[in-house]
Amino acid sequence: DQQVKQNSPSLSVQEGRISILNCDYTNSMFDYFLWYKKYPAEGPTFLISISSIKDKNEDGRFTVFLNKSAKHLSLHIVPSQPGDSAVYFCAAASGANNLFFGTGTRLTVIP
Amino acid sequence: EPEVTQTPSHQVTQMGQEVILRCVPISNHLYFYWYRQILGQKVEFLVSFYNNEISEKSEIFDDQFSVERPDGSNFTLKIRSTKLEDSAMYFCASSGREPLYGYTFGSGTRLTVV
Numbered sequence: 001d002q003q004v005k006q007n008s009p010s011l012s013v014q015e016g017r018i019s020i021l022n023c024d025y026t027n028s029m030f031d032y033f034l035w036y037k038k039y040p041a042e043g044p045t046f047l048i049s050i051s052s053i054k055d056k057n058e059d060g061r062f063t064v065f066l067n068k069s070a071k072h073l074s075l076h077i078v079p080s081q082p083g084d085s086a087v088y089f090c091a092a093a094s095g096a097n098n099l100f101f102g103t104g105t106r107l108t109v110i111p
Numbered sequence: 112e113p114e115v116t117q118t119p120s121h122q123v124t125q126m127g128q129e130v131i132l133r134c135v136p137i138s139n140h141l142y143f144y145w146y147r148q149i150l151g152q153k154v155e156f157l158v159s160f161y162n163n164e165i166s167e168k169s170e171i172f173d174d175q176f177s178v179e180r181p182d183g184s185n186f187t188l189k190i191r192s193t194k195l196e197d198s199a200m201y202f203c204a205s206s207g208r209e210p211l212y213g214y215t216f217g218s219g220t221r222l223t224v225v
Contacts, residue, residue, distance in 0.1 A: 002153075034213050043115070043202050043216030044154065089154060098144060098167055099214065103153040 003027045004092050006102035014110050019077040021105050023090035026071065030092040033066060034099065035075045038087045047088075048075070080109045113137040117203050117217035124193055124224055132188045132220045134203030143186045144204040144214065145178065147171070154202065160186065193224045 005024045013019045021035075031052040036044035050057040050064045050073070057064050063076045077084055087106045091099040116135040124130050136143050145157040158168040160178055177189045186205075190197055200221050204214040 036213070036216075041218070043117075043204075043218050046213030046215070049213055098156045098159045099146075100156065101146075101154040 002103075003030075004090060004100045004102040006090060006105050008105050009103070010106045010108070012108045012110060013080045015082055016079045019075075019080045019084065019107055019109070021075040021077075021088050021090075021107065023073045023075075023102050024071055025073075025092050025100075027092070027094070027100075028071070029094040030100075031095065032093045033064070033073050034091045034093070035062075035064060036089045036091060036101075037084075038089060038104070044089055077107075080107075082109045082111050085109050113215070115203055115205055115215050115217035117201075117220050119220060120218065121221045122223070124222070126195055126224055127192050130190050130193055130222060132190075132201050132203075132222070134186045134188070134217055135184055136186055136203065136205030137215055138184070140205035140207050140215075142166075142206045142214075143178075143180070144206075145188045146202045146204060146216075147199040148202065148219075149196075149199040157188070157201075190222075193222075195224050198222055198224045 034049040035047040037047045038044045048059050048062045048064050050066050055066050066073045085108050087104045089104045090102045093099045118133045143160040146154050148154045156169050158172045159166045175191045179187050200219040202219045203217045206214040
């Protein structure tokens, strides 16, 4: 039962353009949503998060949008940089409980 | 910046052998977790640990798995009799009381069962 889904396994974007990574979830009890970035041979690194009481959270070049009615969140990176190339996982949690991860989207930013 | 440390980075073991994966969480964190990622698949939750006991576990975490915090700093995952399908990256994570800021993950232990 996949409660968090990332339907795009990969995305390629030109440097300087916007990267949009999408994530859908099925469990309406989720109230925290997070994005993690993962490089090969490293653990996931926290990037940005949003709680269900908000619909947008911004941190520098990274913005996360939450559409609760559609059970959809997205991560926008603008402008994209080559160093952003990594696998991005969205994750969701209910309260302080364990995270459920999506399958990841590999972002490649082309110089 | 505080880190979660995992050892070893790579463990090769024969099928049927016991393995212990070790983790040192961030010192003032209260919640501890093990996740795994089979090559090419998603990161899967195994178990969470709080107040010296398991708070939640997935169906993956069967009787072959156990966790322990033996000395107040280390957090270990034991697999009693490894199977080929246990081959994966195992990530330890810890968190404080604010899940909104996310967990801190270790770099992982690559377990290869042969």
